[in-house]
Amino acid sequence: MAIKVLVIDDSALMRSVLSEVINSAPDLEVVGTAPDPIAAREMIKTLNPDVLTLDIEMPKMDGLDFLARLMRLRPMPVVMISSLTRRGSEATLQALELGAVDFVPKPRLDSSAGIEACRVEICDKVRGAFGARPRVPVVSSPSPKPLLREPPGQVGSALGSVSERALQERLVLIGASTGGTEAIKEVLCSMPEHMPAILMVQHMPEMFTASFAKRLDGLCRLRVKEAEHGERVVPGTAYLAPGHSHLSVRRVAGGYQCELAQSEPVNRHRPAVDVLFQSAATQVGANGVGVILTGMGKDGAQGLLAMRQAGAWTIGQDQESCVVYGMPREAAAIGALDDVAPLREVGLRVLNRLRMTEKRGIKA
Template sequence: MTIKVLVVDDSALMRSLLSEVINSAPDLEVVGVAPDPIAAREMIKTLNPDVLTLDIEMPRMDGLDFLARLMRLRPMPVVMISSLTKRGSEATLQALELGAVDFLPKPKLDLPAGIEAYRVEICDKIRAACSARLQSRGAAAASMGASSLQRELSAPVPGSSGGLPERVLQERLVLIGASTGGTEAIKEVLCSLPAQMPGILLVQHMPEMFTASFAKRLDGLCRVRVKEAEHGERVMPGTAYLAPGHSHLSVRRAAGGYVCELAQSEPVNRHRPAVDVLFHSAASQVGAHGVGVILTGMGKDGAQGLLAMHKAGAWTIGQDQDSCVVYGMPREAASIGALDEVVSLKDVGQRVLARLRGGERRGKV
């Protein structure tokens, strides 16, 4: 089956480059290019593409406005092509909230040697988007105002009364890894957790500029504090540490607690940061005091690391197929026996809390 792609970008050079890159794959075909959303709207009707690549800043209609209308009237898989700027990263996160499946930064035209890696990445993302489970988030994201969001966050977390013992807050760690669809999945999990939590370490596949914006966005939404991890900083209760896009994140046991470590070593499973790096470090340094969670994403990153955590006595949780945007990483983890339980995304936070309270015991903690 050939996947039909419509490229929407106001730059003629970018439309040409993206078309050339996408058409180089035997199973992908650019069936049309549009300079703006108005033209794209008509092409969607006549060409019926399987996947849309969409720029954000365009004439006649902003890419976000078009995406919101598209997901409301004719939902389809969309991969955003974003500029590597602070404004571009914030707009991309809004696009993911509105229902875009994934995103890529625009290719650097002055670095032709990097085009091959870009080609592999964009083709993989288009294939994953084509088979992705579309999330009906657009209407909810657009309609939720600041006051209603604040009321939601100030409400008690179901089943969270009584808090967690100080020993649990200091000794335990929660490790979470995700890829495609992970920005919204991580947000849902973190927003379901109380402020009183053990330290949380997160890996989400995304470039450096985007992780800074993502951490800031989560920090404004969640009860726990969220920040980008820094090398050598102590892991504190009530704080979630997101791996920066330029480095692998691992954890090291230190006197009286844990420390974040960053490394700009080679990519693992084609990713830096890689979930496997974090999970393998947790297996050796945290052992049965860890709770590992693997969320939506394409590929297999994190599966082997989660298996190592499982063997070390940690409790491991995988997102189920029905709630994943792309059922890749959790499926791989399940297939190799790395999971203690498989649950819907809406239940992940409560299952983590149940384990921290000692509701299920496998390893000695």
């Protein structure tokens, strides 16, 4: 049977375009369209769709308000249709916090080429949402960024005392896709301020990575920023790949630096997790810690295997806590993982590993 989709958008033209795009896939079927959340509420009861696509700015009820109520009363897979603006990206991140599975940028309606360009992505995101585990949001209060900083070289109670050399030589590499914004947030919020640097790839467009990095920076003890080409990697900072470029790491005198490249997509993604992980395998070796989180597809699996073969320690998020158990499953299937853990434990296990390797010494 085809996956049943309900399209919710206040634009009649957008509803028509999304319906045509989704219905073009033999395994997908738009069973209804709604101009606002009030109409959608009744259609959900009668049509029982498998997946919703949801606009944010709509009449009668804001899309975010509707999503919050939906996830509280009838959790189901939702794909947000987002505008490529700063305001749209911030609202989309809020929607993901509220329980939306994924998002796609609104198709450009000024040409058939613009619509064709997003056809595959929209259909893939709907399929991924159908196979996802709906996440009922839990209201939590992450530890705020402290006003008083810890002494240099001290890595919180979870790690104890860590040398300056270890801070410079160790790196944590994280890759994620569908469901990854919340997963990365949970991992980073569990980290102390003074620890080895973190480099991250999350599949999302350019405007969204800027907003995502800014949002994380306000929540975490670590400094979080978009990576810049050629910048020095420093401890206590998490670097997020910008949506327009692959991120890799390069060893330089006394540490590492970020490298960005607008080369061809890898695994249909730019940035791609495999690009970051493969660079870590050659440049960081046994001083790396690789983390693969929730996501659709296989991006990152081969790179993580290369890291493990180079002596790095690797961990994947477990199936039960993943929104989509794709990328960690692929990594596990090829023997790329040293450990598997529920999301709530991933950060702690990374910290424990860093503590253990500090006792054993740094790999040359």
